[in-house]
Amino acid sequence: MLKLIGSLLVLLVSSYIGFKMASRCQERPRQLRQIITCVGSLRSHIIYSCLPLHEAIANSTNGIYGPIAEFFQQVANLLEKNASLTPQEIIKKVLSEMEGSLILKRPEIEVLYVLGGNLGVMNCKEQEKYLSLVIEQLERFENEATRLRDLNTKMYRYLGICGGLAIVIILL
């Protein structure tokens, strides 16, 4: 009886790990898509409404929920309350605070960091060009993340379940 309970527990834990890794795999392209949506919306608010940066960033998250919306909202709040900090300093700060909830890789984080360095310091035309470039870069990352998701999601799930079963068989 004890062996059965132990085996079940091992199977549950390994399956959980497998499913968790699969969900992270699925979450990354979703977060990247949300960033692209926010940056696209930010571009519109800058070019067509000429809103101050903090307002433009806050408005860019309309209709978006989860860690990415929270990230942009936090950046907007800090920009409004602490205009003496540059957008790059603020993005760096918020990125480090939200490290756990953002499923982004180093190159994607670097794009966000460099984005901060170029926000608000150019005229509308240049800002539009730059934000379009950022969107292009992010779309490339998104395509890669989608490819990895399709490739790895099932694998992680099977690996979790099968790995658990293998451990149970070995232990039994």
Add this chain to the structure above:
Amino acid sequence: MTDNKNILIKKILEQSIYPVLPDQLIAMISAISLEHLRDLTEIRLRINQPLLLVLGNQDITVNPMGEVVVNYNEAYLCNQDDIQRTLQLMSKNSLYAFEHQLKMGFLTIDGGHRIGLTGQAIIDAGEVKTLKSINGLNIRLAREVKGCADQIIPYIITKEGQVLNTLIISPPRCGKTTILRDLIRQISMGSKIYKGLPVGVVDERSEIAACKSGISTVDLGIRTDVLDNCPKAMGMLMLIRSMSPAVVATDELGRAEDIHAVREALNAGVSVVTTVHGKDLSELLHRPYVGELLQNKYFHRYILLSDDPRVGTIKKIIDSSNNKILWEGAKKC
């Protein structure tokens, strides 16, 4: 009166100026007594030059402890970081939102305070594209002085309650915008003697109405519509077509298209109250565009201002039809 002035300058500094200055400059200026600061009209920052506070006709410098000093060698010298940080705070990290203003060499911050900028101009197709390497800032404090146009009102409103076309003429820093603002308020509000009229304001530099997110932060009366941050010529015609004002008010005429728009407004039966930079009528007559308006006597009244003995002194009110001086004197605003 002194107390009121002290309260007013304290309010302006705390609400509008300190939020756009770096901490060390705030510490220096706030250390100066309000007795000194009450006549503050400008704060000038130039790279490697002393921080200058302009008080009416004179200016003072301060040392890093905020003590007023006469010797420039002891004065605090502004550095590039002061200018950069101030610019960053003024633009709220959003220079693109001030692109149009930057081309003309200024920004307007909350409260309608205009910040003049100097630096290197970037030219594209013969026009200033933007300014880079900003090396100097001039923070000009705007004040809302209710009642400063009391002396003018009887001369520009007829017995029938019609507003005469009025041109306020003065050199820079003599209170043109402050007087225009009070004129707008009084025309819009009306009084026991005359009826309030709808006024359309084209505020190209966001100075008259000091708009924040498009909403006026000063009292311009209950019948006033403001078109903020819009080029004068375009805005005047837009207002006439859309808001049917009886009076159109705008600041600082100068370009050919402004003059054309004023003519259009006058031909449309709308009264115009506006301002222009200049010392006196004879000088203005020889200026391109504006001179034409004067020669053709488009305006009924000329109001001449000066800063002697104080900013906002009404020097003369002139009837353009016969160049008769209707009022001459020195009224402090």
